Amino acid sequence: MAGMAYKALIAVSGIAAGRAARQVTATTWKAATGGTPPVNKHDPNYSAAQVAVFTILASAIAGGFRAYAQRKASDYYTKSTGHLPPPVEKARQKAAAEAIAGKRGKSKH
Numbered sequence: 001m002a003g004m005a006y007k008a009l010i011a012v013s014g015i016a017a018g019r020a021a022r023q024v025t026a027t028t029w030k031a032a033t034g035g036t037p038p039v040n041k042h043d044p045n046y047s048a049a050q051v052a053v054f055t056i057l058a059s060a061i062a063g064g065f066r067a068y069a070q071r072k073a074s075d076y077y078t079k080s081t082g083h084l085p086p087p088v089e090k091a092r093q094k095a096a097a098e099a100i101a102g103k104r105g106k107s108k109h
Contacts, residue, residue: 010070013069022058028061038050075086
């Protein structure tokens with residue numbers, strides 16, 4: 001059940017981050033160029049270079065917003081439940097098991 005709650009929290013935070021990123025991207029583009037952002041890569045009103053720059057800008061903003069929102073969601077989950085999110089807990093267990101296996105492998109040599 002905790003895994004489902006965490007997945008829902010991450011999904012909602014990702015959606016919210018995407019919406020916020022679109023607004024910031026459009027505002028940034030308008031401030032930088034004075035015009036509206038390209039609708040898609042086939043928009044004849046923009047050069048290939050402009051579309052490429054817009055894509056890089058939009059991707060960077062979206063990625064940053066998504067990472068921040070998901071990190072905050074993970075912090076909220078940890079504070080609310082008193083334990084780490086399931087993917088983090090699983091990764092730690094796997095790392096610990098690999099570290100133990102690595103030590104065993106080295107001691108045989």
